[in-house]
Amino acid sequence: MSLVIIRKSAPAEIWIQALAERAPELIVHVWPETGPVDEVEYVLSWAADPGVIAGFPNLKAIFSLGAGVDHVLSDATVPSDLPVIRMIDESLTRRMVQYVVHAVLSRHRRVEEMRANQAQGLWKRPAFPDLRVGIMGLGEIGRACAQQCLALGYQVSGWSRRGEPLAGVEVHGGEQGLPMFLSRSDVLVCLLPQTRETAGILSRDTLGQLPKGAYLVNAGRGEHLVDDDLLALIAEGHLSGAMLDAFRKEPLPSDNPFWTAPGVTVTPHIAGWTEPSTAARHVVEAIAALRAGQQPRGVVHRARGY
Ligand code: NDP
Ligand code: OXD
Numbered sequence: 001m002s003l004v005i006i007r008k009s010a011p012a013e014i015w016i017q018a019l020a021e022r023a024p025e026l027i028v029h030v031w032p033e034t035g036p037v038d039e040v041e042y043v044l045s046w047a048a049d050p051g052v053i054a055g056f057p058n059l060k061a062i063f064s065l066g067a068g069v070d071h072v073l074s075d076a077t078v079p080s081d082l083p084v085i086r087m088i089d090e091s092l093t094r095r096m097v098q099y100v101v102h103a104v105l106s107r108h109r110r111v112e113e114m115r116a117n118q119a120q121g122l123w124k125r126p127a128f129p130d131l132r133v134g135i136m137g138l139g140e141i142g143r144a145c146a147q148q149c150l151a152l153g154y155q156v157s158g159w160s161r162r163g164e165p166l167a168g169v170e171v172h173g174g175e176q177g178l179p180m181f182l183s184r185s186d187v188l189v190c191l192l193p194q195t196r197e198t199a200g201i202l203s204r205d206t207l208g209q210l211p212k213g214a215y216l217v218n219a220g221r222g223e224h225l226v227d228d229d230l231l232a233l234i235a236e237g238h239l240s241g242a243m244l245d246a247f248r249k250e251p252l253p254s255d256n257p258f259w260t261a262p263g264v265t266v267t268p269h270i271a272g273w274t275e276p277s278t279a280a281r282h283v284v285e286a287i288a289a290l291r292a293g294q295q296p297r298g299v300v301h302r303a304r305g306y
Contacts, residue, residue, distance in 0.1 A: 002027035003287075004034050006045040006052060007065060015044070018280035023287065044283060047071045053078050061085055061290055063283055065274055067092060067141060069300050070194040070221065083290070084300040088282050091275035093144045096191070096219060099271035100145040103217040103243040104133055104154065104187050112241075112263075132157065134185025136201075137192040137220065138166055139306075141272070145189060157184050161197075161304075182209040187217060194221040195305035204229040213240045219271040222247035227258070234263055245271040 003019070003026055005012045012030045019028050029035050031052070040056040046065035053062060054077035061083040062072055069086050072078060106112070108131045117124050133149045135142045138160040149156045150168045158166060159181040163173015172181035182188070188210055192198045202218065203226040210216075216239060218225055227248065233239045241263025247256070250269055258264050286296035300306060 001025070001041050002029060002035055002039050003042040003044060003283075004029045004031055004040050004056070006031040006043055006048040008047060015276040015280070018276040019283065022280050022284040026284075026287070042283075042287060045072065048075070050075045051077045061286070061296075063087070063286070067272070068193060068221065069306065070223075073300075073302070073305055080302060083296075084302065085286050085296060085298045086300055086306075087274050087279055088140055088298045089274050089279035091278045092272045093141050096141045096272035097144050097148045099219055099245065099267075100189050100191075100217060101148055101152065103189070103215075103265075104131070104149060105152075107131070107187055107215045107241075107243075130155070131186040132184050133187045133189065134159065134181055135169075136181075136188065136190045138164070138169075138171065139191070139193075142189075142191040145191065157181055178206065179209055182206055183211065185214060186211055187215045189217040190220040190224055192220045192224060193306035194223050197305075199223050200226050202226065202230065204233065207233050207239060210239065212238055214238075215240050216242040216244075218242065219245045222250070231257055231261055234261060239263075241265070243267065245269055 005015055005028065016028050019026055027035065034040060037056055038058050041058060041060040042063060043053055043056065043059065044063040044065055045053065053075060059082055063085045064072055064087055067087050069084050072084050109128060110126055113126065132155045135146050135156065135158045138146065138158040142158065143166060146156050146158055146166060146169050157170040157172065159172045159177060161174060163171050163177055165171055190202060202224050207216065207229060216230065230242060234241060243265040244258060245267045246269055252258060252266060258266050289296035
């Protein structure tokens, strides 16, 4: 039984060590080194080139190194019957919560405005009206963000496909719940997966339904956002700004208008990242479940795309 780690950027040593501590019997290779391909039962992958995963004939499951699995499902050569397992990692979730809370707090407490005042030596004490936080996507990460925003005293609503209840949160479900949800979101936080249904969901139509002066936080995927619609709504004064972590093209090209748009903060897809020392547990537990014929946590529903 072997596992191949496929990733292009960060070194894989920490992953190898974390997996070895929890599953010493697991033979781990780092792409492009694979050992005998027919012995590879698992891949742990981020953005493998199309066709690479399909090159392993005896795979039992595909693990995503991140919470999103769009990078796996967009590869048409990946066999449709193989379990795809998204990352569920307490460190990743915690970091996403930190990012979202930071964005909400800095918008609420007008940090940019304070900095601008400071630059002019201005002692000015603005009002800080209460903000309502709306979270799109109440999954592993969205729920944790909602809970932390609640703990900070914000009024929180959420939107998900099924609209499953969440304590303390006003939950709206499906297309019919979207207008009410949007109308109550002074800060809209997108934590949706990228699927056919969610592509382009942050458009003039939806963002235009936010209250005037609303602020967008997109830590989902760049494909959720219609870039020009956001820029236009900011220029028109309907939205006050945005904090964006994910983009249609990454790295964000140097001539992209988001770099210089007033009120827009660009972060380079760093809202959250997977920590091997904790995430290895998820991988090892999922492998054990698969081997025992059980359903592991995080298996993606292929038709839904998340
Ligand atoms: P989950 O799969 O746990 O949750 C997904 C949520 O989105 C669920 O609440 C689901 O609804 C909802 N949803 C999916 N499709 C729709 C739809 N069509 N309409 C309404 N709601 C929908 O995902 P995670 O919380 O683990 O991760 C969410 C996303 O965050 C990832 O897919 C990734 O894109 C992004 N991410 C970004 C990172 C970054 O660094 N920027 C890091 C980590 C994740 P329901 O509950 O009804 O199923
Ligand atoms: C992601 C991640 O899905 O970093 O973006 O986990």
